[in-house]
Amino acid sequence: MPSYPVNAVSTPDGQVNVLQITDLHLSSHVPAAANDTSSEVAVCQYSFAAIIKQALSKEIRCDLIIVTGDLVNKVEPAIYDHIFAVLKNTGIPFACIAGNHDVTDETGKDLPFYQRTLIARDADPRLLSRHLIESEHWQLLLLDSSITGKVEGKITATDIDWVREQLASCPKHALIALHHHVLPVDSNWIDSHMAENAEEFWQHIAPFKNLNVIIHGHTHQEQTRLHQGVAVYSTPSTCYQFKPFEDDFTYDKSMPPGYRWLQLANNGKVASWVERLDT
Ligand SMILES: [Fe+2]
Ligand SMILES: [Fe+2]
Secondary structure, three states: OOOOOOOEOOOOOOOEEEEEEOOOOEOOOOOOOOOOOOOHHHHHHHHHHHHHHHHHOOOOOOOEEEEEOOOEOOOOHHHHHHHHHHHHHOOOOEEEEOOHHHOEEEEOOOOOHHHOEEEEOOOOOOOEOOEEEEOOOEEEEEOOOEOOOOOOEOOOHHHHHHHHHHHHHOOOEEEEEOOOOOOOOOOHHHHOOOEOOHHHHHHHHOOOOOEEEEEEOOOOOOEEEEEOOEEEEEOOOOOOOEOOOOOOOOEOOOOOOEEEEEEEOOOOOEEEEEEEOOO
8 A cells, every 4th residue: 555645656667557536525524325316425435436437547657646736626624534535445655735626615506606704724734745756757847836725826936946846856757736726727717817927837847958857736627728838637536527628717517527648658758648437
């Protein structure tokens, strides 16, 4: 059984196959039945477990699971206990970072987004910050972009310094994982809640040609962009989806829950794709 958190990954061929899951939004530690679609709570409970099962039943070897935030919809240790138990049960090394919902409770979930009250909460100590995972050819840098009590994110000056030092001192190909998006996804409502100092962040990382890929959650949708030579992957939620390119908050009820694979090749190339939960 791998210990948590994972610091190093070693594979027979050097390549690292990463399963990214994000935005689980669990509100309960009680697993839900497959046919329970009575509420969003039940759907999120079920689809998290179903996605883990589906992804790991594929031919592809999974070397590492990265969970990029919004694990819960309600900050309660018992829900994290449940999520960590499911992930530990896979026998695959994994790492989890915080999203806004891991440090902020929202009241009035039935109200429009801008009328909800935000309550600051401490992050669960199992969520990682400035965490490094190394393989033979890659360095994976995990950042906590959450701000307690807020929806938008930030990459702190300390984190930026840490990233710059890592990228300067280690020539391996690099991946950065964080919760908030660092490029607009062209939806006004969610782009007003991205990492607020994204432009500054991009300026700081511009000199480092070994940075190949950034993965994030928060947007609940699939997008791929290339910026400053870096492939930037936005990944669907394991539960509900937001409709791309809508300026006001809009669910995408037609799109099933999803997850992302990344194959990190020894030469720095990245193959990545999204899969959706079989319905
Ligand atoms: Fe989310
Ligand atoms: Fe989020």
